[in-house]
Amino acid sequence: MENSIHYPFLLSLFVILTGYVLTRLKVLSLELGKDISRLIVNVTLPAVILNTLTTMELVGSLFFFPLICIAASVIILPFAKLFFNRLSLADRGNAYLTVIGYNIGLFAYPLIEGLYGKDGLAGVAMFDVGNAFVAFGLLYLVARHFSPQEDKKITPVRILKALLYSIPFMSYVIGLSLNIAGLSFPSIIGDAIALIARANNALVLLVLGMTLRFTFPKKTAKVFARALAVRYGLGLVLGFAAFFLLPFDIFYRRILLIGLLLPAPLVIIPYAAENELDMEFAGTYANASVVISFAIMWLIASIT
Numbered sequence: 001m002e003n004s005i006h007y008p009f010l011l012s013l014f015v016i017l018t019g020y021v022l023t024r025l026k027v028l029s030l031e032l033g034k035d036i037s038r039l040i041v042n043v044t045l046p047a048v049i050l051n052t053l054t055t056m057e058l059v060g061s062l063f064f065f066p067l068i069c070i071a072a073s074v075i076i077l078p079f080a081k082l083f084f085n086r087l088s089l090a091d092r093g094n095a096y097l098t099v100i101g102y103n104i105g106l107f108a109y110p111l112i113e114g115l116y117g118k119d120g121l122a123g124v125a126m127f128d129v130g131n132a133f134v135a136f137g138l139l140y141l142v143a144r145h146f147s148p149q150e151d152k153k154i155t156p157v158r159i160l161k162a163l164l165y166s167i168p169f170m171s172y173v174i175g176l177s178l179n180i181a182g183l184s185f186p187s188i189i190g191d192a193i194a195l196i197a198r199a200n201n202a203l204v205l206l207v208l209g210m211t212l213r214f215t216f217p218k219k220t221a222k223v224f225a226r227a228l229a230v231r232y233g234l235g236l237v238l239g240f241a242a243f244f245l246l247p248f249d250i251f252y253r254r255i256l257l258i259g260l261l262l263p264a265p266l267v268i269i270p271y272a273a274e275n276e277l278d279m280e281f282a283g284t285y286a287n288a289s290v291v292i293s294f295a296i297m298w299l300i301a302s303i304t
Contacts (some may be wrong), residue, residue: 008114010299012205019209023206033210037266038095039104044200045105046171049125051197053175054184056122061248065123067131067257068242072260073100073123076234083230087223093146094220094278095227097271098285099234101135102262104128105168107208107290110201115301116255123255125172135265136162143268147275190210213235220281227285232292235261243304254304261296263289 022028076099084095087226102108104124112120137159144154163169184190239260243253264286 002248005115005301009294009301011118012111012114013294015202015205016039016209016212018211019206021209023210027125028210030211033207036207037211040200040203040207041105042167044196044203045109046167047193047196048109048121048200049128049168049171050175050185051190051194052118052121052125053172054178054190056118056125056179058179059252061252062122062126064246064248065126065252065259066130066133069102069127069254069259070133070138072217072235072238073134075238076100076230077138077142079234080230082227087262089146090148090277091220091223093143093275094281095223095230096142096146097139097268097277097282098227098264098289099231100269101139101265102128102259102260102292103265103286103293104262106204106266107293108259110204110260111203111294111297112258116251119251120255123252124257124259125175127256127259128168129172129176131170131265132163132166135267136166136169137266139265140271143275143277149276150259208290211287212290213278213282220271220278224281224285224288227294228288230265231289232261232296254300257304258297258300261293263293263298 019028019033019097023030023033077096080096080099083298084092096099108124109121114126118125140159140162141154160304178184185193242260243257246253246256265287268282268286269279271277272279
């Protein structure tokens with residue numbers, strides 16, 4: 001059973017359901033899930049990034065992954081205009097906020113590692129380098145553009161600060177710099193990072209279950225469905241284009257295909273709150289996309 005392609009998904013699903021059931025039974029709480037999420041983003045995820053990037057072999061294909069991630073979002077936005085143009089300004093803002101960027105740190109890492117090991121982690125980590133620029137740069141610009149607030153001033157300094165204050169992003173910078181320079185951490189630091197990194201997978205999967213909710217904003221059902229169709233319809237087109245057309249090893253093309261179909265990033269929730277968009281819409285969309293992406297990943301892993 002352990003050698004089956006389905007085993008990592010069944011194992012992950014069991015841990016997710018454990019988190020969900022314990023939260024519903026009030027053994028755990030949503031507030032605890034949010035606290036653990038901060039622990040993941042600021043401690044265990046950076047440890048995974050540093051541990052992966054400082055020890056992996058940087059093959060040529062991987063350097064294109066950040067660019068492909070950014071290019072996918074740049075391509076999706078003008079196409080999305082065809083589907084969202086007739087919506088009200090508020091609905092357009094909610095819809096645009098959900099169609100670009102990816103939830104990698106709080107979703108993809110444990111599944112990719114279970115399926116494809118450390119080489120798979122290297123691929124998704126490089127993809128996430130581009131995702132950082134999308135999530136903290138392009139997506140933030142989209143949220144500000146559709147905000148009903150009068151003061152919508154955006155400065156490069158503000159975006160740069162968001163990147164520099166992001167511990168995962170700085171972990172990418174440090175990890176890649178050390179790898180390219182042929183350097184590594186002293187043994188005790190490297191071993192401590194590896195030890196912390198081992199806690200990441202279980203915490204991520206538990207938090208996914210703890211924060212999973214199935215409430216649906218009925219008043220915006222049509223916008224919700226349209227935004228999901230755009231995200232996953234265009235994601236499938238771009239993903240299969242990358243899979244069949246790019247001159248990479250099939251292993252890395254498979255990682256790209258999965259990467260382009262990952263869930264919406266969780267930053268859409270604070271962005272919606274900050275810019276007076278619909279936070280309930282953003283939160284429900286983030287949850288729904290986790291379920292859909294999990295099913296799509298399982299299917300792709302089974303047939304490719």
